[in-house]
Amino acid sequence: xxxxxxxxxxxxxxxxxxxxxxxxxxxxxxxxxxxxxxxxxxxxxxxxxxxxxxxxxxxxxxxxxxxxxxxxxxxxxxxxxxxxxxxxxxxxxxxxxxxxxxxxxxxxxxxxxxxxxxxxxxxxxxxxxxxxxxxxxxxxxxxxxxxxxxxxxxxxxxxxxxxxxxxxxxxxxxxxxxxxxxxxxxxxxxxxxxxxxxxxxxxxxxxxxxxxxxxxxxxxxxxxxxxxxxxxxxxxxxxxxxxxxxxxxxxxxxxxxxxxxxxxxxxxxxxxxxxxxxxxx
Amino acid sequence: xxxxxxxxxxxxxxxxxxxxxxxxxxxxxxxxxxxxxxxxxxxxxxxxxxxxxxxxxxxxxxxxxxxxxxxxxxxxxxxxxxxxxxxxxxxxxxxxxxxxxxxxxxxxxxxxxxxxxxxxxxxxxxxxxxxxxxxxxxxxxxxxxxxxxxxxxxxxxxxxxxxxxxxxxxxxxxxxxxxxxxxxxxxxxxxxxxxxxxxxxxxxxxxxxxxxxxxxxxxxxxxxxxxxxxxxxxxxxxxxxxxxxxxxxxxxxxxxxxxxxxxxxxxxxxxxxxxxxxxxxxxxxxxxxxxxxxxxxxxxxxxxxxxxxxxxxxxxxxxxxxxxxxxxxxxxxxxxxxxxxxxxxxxxxxxxxxxxxxxxxxxxxxxxxxxxxxxxxxxxxxxxxxxxxxxxxxxxxxxxxxxxxxxxxxxxxxxxxxxxxxxxxxxxxxxxxxxxxxxxxxxxxxxxxxxxxxxxxxxxxxx
Ligand SMILES: Cc1cc2nc3c(=O)[nH]c(=O)nc-3n(C[C@H](O)[C@H](O)[C@H](O)COP(=O)(O)OP(=O)(O)OC[C@H]3O[C@@H](n4cnc5c(N)ncnc54)[C@H](O)[C@@H]3O)c2cc1C
Ligand SMILES: Cc1cc2nc3c(=O)[nH]c(=O)nc-3n(C[C@H](O)[C@H](O)[C@H](O)COP(=O)(O)OP(=O)(O)OC[C@H]3O[C@@H](n4cnc5c(N)ncnc54)[C@H](O)[C@@H]3O)c2cc1C
Ligand code: SF4
Ligand code: SF4
Ligand code: FES
Numbered sequence: 231x232x233x234x235x236x237x238x239x240x241x242x243x244x245x246x247x248x249x250x251x252x253x254x255x256x257x258x259x260x261x262x263x264x265x266x267x268x269x270x271x272x273x274x275x276x277x278x279x280x281x282x283x284x285x286x287x288x289x290x291x292x293x294x295x296x297x298x299x300x301x302x303x304x305x306x307x308x309x310x311x312x313x314x315x316x317x318x319x320x321x322x323x324x325x326x327x328x329x330x331x332x333x334x335x336x337x338x339x340x341x342x343x344x345x346x347x348x349x350x351x352x353x354x355x356x357x358x359x360x361x362x363x364x365x366x367x368x369x370x371x372x373x374x375x376x377x378x379x380x381x382x383x384x385x386x387x388x389x390x391x392x393x394x395x396x397x398x399x400x401x402x403x404x405x406x407x408x409x410x411x412x413x414x415x416x417x418x419x420x421x422x423x424x425x426x427x428x429x430x431x432x433x434x435x436x437x438x439x440x441x442x443x444x445x446x447x448x449x450x451x452x453x454x455x456x457x458x459x460x461x462x463x464x465x466x467x468x469x470x471x472x473x474x475x476x477x478x479x480x481x482x483x484x485x486x487x488x489x490x491x492x493x494x495x496x497x498x499x500x501x502x503x504x505x506x507x508x509x510x511x
Numbered sequence: 512x513x514x515x516x517x518x519x520x521x522x523x524x525x526x527x528x529x530x531x532x533x534x535x536x537x538x539x540x541x542x543x544x545x546x547x548x549x550x551x552x553x554x555x556x557x558x559x560x561x562x563x564x565x566x567x568x569x570x571x572x573x574x575x576x577x578x579x580x581x582x583x584x585x586x587x588x589x590x591x592x593x594x595x596x597x598x599x600x601x602x603x604x605x606x607x608x609x610x611x612x613x614x615x616x617x618x619x620x621x622x623x624x625x626x627x628x629x630x631x632x633x634x635x636x637x638x639x640x641x642x643x644x645x646x647x648x649x650x651x652x653x654x655x656x657x658x659x660x661x662x663x664x665x666x667x668x669x670x671x672x673x674x675x676x677x678x679x680x681x682x683x684x685x686x687x688x689x690x691x692x693x694x695x696x697x698x699x700x701x702x703x704x705x706x707x708x709x710x711x712x713x714x715x716x717x718x719x720x721x722x723x724x725x726x727x728x729x730x731x732x733x734x735x736x737x738x739x740x741x742x743x744x745x746x747x748x749x750x751x752x753x754x755x756x757x758x759x760x761x762x763x764x765x766x767x768x769x770x771x772x773x774x775x776x777x778x779x780x781x782x783x784x785x786x787x788x789x790x791x792x793x794x795x796x797x798x799x800x801x802x803x804x805x806x807x808x809x810x811x812x813x814x815x816x817x818x819x820x821x822x823x824x825x826x827x828x829x830x831x832x833x834x835x836x837x838x839x840x841x842x843x844x845x846x847x848x849x850x851x852x853x854x855x856x857x858x859x860x861x862x863x864x865x866x867x868x869x870x871x872x873x874x875x876x877x878x879x880x881x882x883x884x885x886x887x888x889x890x891x892x893x894x895x896x897x898x899x900x901x902x903x904x905x906x907x908x909x910x911x912x913x914x915x916x917x918x919x920x921x922x923x924x925x926x927x928x929x930x931x932x933x934x935x936x937x938x939x940x941x942x943x944x945x946x947x948x949x950x951x952x953x954x955x956x957x958x959x960x961x962x963x964x965x966x967x968x969x970x971x972x973x974x
Contacts, residue, residue: 253727267684273776273785274684298785314684316721446776446786449682449723450908451748452768456759463752463759468910482759485861489761490787 231311232266235288240370243295244338245304246280252287254279254317260345261323261440261472264289265448267314268302275299276445276467278342279318289317292341292370319448320471323438328355328412332404333379334397334426335361336418337368342440343417344371347378356380358409360400362418366391398425411435416475420484427475437475441466443486458482514551517620522627527841531811534696534779537838538602543581546631550579553623556615561625564613566958567593571610571625578628587636590629595668596661596957598637598703601630603694603801604954605832637706645714650674652971655738657724657911660688661953662744662944664711665960666967671714673968678738680722685775688746689945690953692775693767695805697812698835701774725914730940739974740939740967743926744960747905747945753797757855758901762791762863766798766806766902773809791898793817795866797852798902799824802950804835806900807844818844819894823851823871823884847894849873849884855899865893907946925949933963934970941967 236248254264263278281290295304306312323346325331331350335343340361351357359379363369364387376382383400385393393400401414414437416426423439430437443455443466450468457466458479464470523539524530530537541549553575561571570589577586590597604610606626614622652675656667659681667677685691690704712718722728724745733741750765752758769788772778776786790813796806799822807818820839822829825848829836840846847868854867870890873882907924919927919936926935926942933941943959945951 253722257727271784314721316682316684316723316727318726319723446768446771447683449726449748449910451750452771453750453752453765454768458759482861486759486761489789 231313232315233311234306234308237306237308240292241368244292244341244368244370245295246290246292247303247306248288248290249312249315250287251289251315251317254289254315255282255284255287258282258289258318259322260349262318262320263448263471264291264315264317265319265445266291266303266312266316268299268306269313272302272313273299274314274446274448275303276319276442276448278345278440280341280345281348289315292338292344294338316448319467321469323349323415323472325350325353325355325413328353330356330409330411331358331413331415332401332409332411333357333359334401334414334416334418334422335359335375336397336416336422337363338370339416339418339422339440340371340375343415344374344378346415346417347375351378351380358404358411359383360385360397360404362386362397362422364388396425397422398429401426402429405430405433405435413438414475415439420480420487423475423478424480427478427480431476438472439475439478440471441473441478441483442471443483444489457486512551513554514548516552519552519621519624519627520545520549522624527838527843530697531808531842534812536700537697540634541627541631543583543631543635546578546628546635547581549624550575550628552616553579554615560613560615561610561623565610566952566954567961569594569610569629574632575623575625575628578632583632583635584640586632587640590632594629594954594957595665595961596707596953597629598633599661599690599699599707600954600957601626601628601633602699603832603952605952607833609954637703647672647714648674649676649715652676653678653736653738654967654971655680655733655741656744657741658682658688658744658746658944658946659686659708659718660744660746660944660956661690662746662946662956662960663688663742664707665957666742666744666941666943666964667716667960668711668714669961669964670967671711671716673964675968675971676715676717678717678719680724680728680733681718681720682723682745683775684720686718686720688744692771693802693805695770695774695809697808698805723910725910730911730915730918730937734939740971741941742933742960742963742967743911743935743940743942743946744944744956745908745911745946746956747950748908749906749924750901751904751906752901753852753903755852755854757857757863760855760857760863760899761861762789762897763855763899763901766796766802766900767905769806769900770802770809773813779809779813788813789898790815791863791896793819793894793896794898794900795819795821795852795894795896796900796902797821798904799829799831800902800904801831801835802905803900803902804831804839804844806902808835808839808842810898810900811842811844815898817896819847819896820844821847821850821852821866821868821894823849824881825849825873828881851884851886852899853891856893863897863899865895866899867891867893905945905950907949911946923949931962932966933959934966939970
């Protein structure tokens, strides 16, 4: 059992939890993830390691309540336990030699990008962060991101806060203003990562994206998480989740994401009564 | 007087048309009367040919004699002198190519039903024995076992009985390996595997789940934590794909994913359990081993109308246990033999709609002695399916190898060991089971666990 030592609500559907998991905390690195199972009936649910404290023995996760698992997780309170929590999984991000980077977060992707921005910042790299949300109520991690970045741009689709528009518009502006990045990290919806990769390709800027396919074991055993990268099949859980954005087959990834749509709806319908609420996915 | 019937005493089973809609066990087991009658078919051969066919040399005529005499507890003790998981082996060993293959009764009729008798004895014991607290003299030496499949469980069991403090590290949330996530409930009830695991815990084995060794701790770190020796029994979990076009379409599963969703995550009880599985109406399972049979029969049980086994060799070469092939046919699985897939065809939205195959004929024998299938000209055809399950084998997972310095492996991933001991190239580290041999059998994995336990004991005594 893994105790929830802290719980915070970041935006209406986004929650942060600090989980007591000393073994995972000892080894965790930015770019890696954990898989948890809330209870006996639950799915194995992969979530990025947003932060960790080796001394305290805790791992922080940030999740959006989109379906049954994340909603039941969101209903747990401080002091309660999660049944299973396994990690750290996946390959840690490599930042050797990076002097200047742009970190792009789309919606919840910001939470996944945050540890990477933080690590780059701690290494002394110049970090420009551009994070986009649908509207101002959905903005998360603003102060954390601003601490980890020398420049932070927040865009909203409806312009309700700061800049109206998409993250790609802002990135394009920065590049055209003459910023030369050693690395662009883009994390968010597939469509956004695809757009960023298409934008940076002609400039030849190395672009890393984080793939979040459906996973079960997270150890390379089921093959359910396969993505096509550079024409080859890769398992996101062991070869990734970070990949070269210029090589990823995003269209295939988008199709694969729809595999369980109907089941997910059914699962949520069947559980709505005991979750007591509307879906906001 | 021995029972001279040429046939085995029939095993009571669920009717095919009933069982292909549920996940309850197919074979129901002998009654004591049936077991005694079958036991009387054994001729008590002096030279015991059957024993040589069993990888752990179960004392077959001796235990069968006890069954014939109605001394079931004694029979159990006899079996467990060399086999610690009889309830499991009795159910899943490929008896026809092991113990029963060499049984003299098989020359003119069916061999003695050694597997069924073994199962009977184990089941009887579980139901009728009272667990007695065994006191083991502890020696205070810590040993780590990585992986909780049959290899790891057996090694742990032997070591704990020798007085070691044994900790099993398991990547999944449930111990048991393939016995839990691969072989389906209708063939090997999970409660039974759980009982074996519980009895290990009672003996003092500690099981730490959710521990992916190589990620959360390396072998060297385990050593630093005080484990004086280690056994790697991590199995062959890496799924092989065919490398044909269309394998990443929606509706294509590895057998591992399909079976894990169903067995471990209990997708057959969705939505009570949260994990879904998409079965579809027409399903092609590629492969001809136990794994393929399990996937096909599971798909049928989950409502698929037509389930095809697509296998490139002929019936004779099917590597699955005879009983599984027989059961699969009874349950309505359609066998497309001498058929090889060349391409999976998808809809515009990326869902499987068919599998393109060619017919094969058997040519010259290859290195394995089996006749090599060659493509028949102009035999391309399409089978309409909406799900494809690839069950063409698994390789050892590279995770431990890639995070352990000094652990030698073959190019195909198997850990290199000294056969007589299971010792790897790394001092104090032993390995066995599918991680060493590639996908094999439960009983061989158990045997390797036993061999390593003995060698670890010797190593630590001389330390
Ligand atoms: C490596 C990785 C890191 C991730 N990190 C985060 C994170 O930090 N924060 C966060 O909120 N989300 C993260 N996700 C996504 C998160 O795992 C899913 O949102 C979650 O599993 C949804 O489960 P559900 O039952 O609540 O919703 P469902 O109703 O089951 O699904 C909703 C959506 O989640 C996707 N999904 C469902 N099951 C899985 C699964 N087993 N694996 C991956 N995706 C799935 C579906 O495609 C669907 O789009 C990550 C996913 C991966 C693979
Ligand atoms: C569907 C199916 C049906 C089968 N049917 C039969 C049959 O009828 N008869 C028969 O004899 N054999 C059968 N087999 C084969 C048999 O199950 C295997 O040969 C046997 O289970 C191998 O045992 P093992 O202990 O080596 O490995 P496994 O049973 O594979 O167990 C390995 C364990 O190690 C864990 N692990 C892996 N990596 C790590 C890590 N890094 N850290 C911690 N833990 C880890 C895994 O999660 C797993 O629990 C079947 C196999 C399958 C898949
Ligand atoms: S362990 Fe397997 S091979 Fe050995 S006697 Fe029992 S069923 Fe036969
Ligand atoms: S070979 Fe057959 S008949 Fe002879 S002892 Fe073995 S089981 Fe009995
Ligand atoms: S999640 Fe199973 S192989 Fe990646």
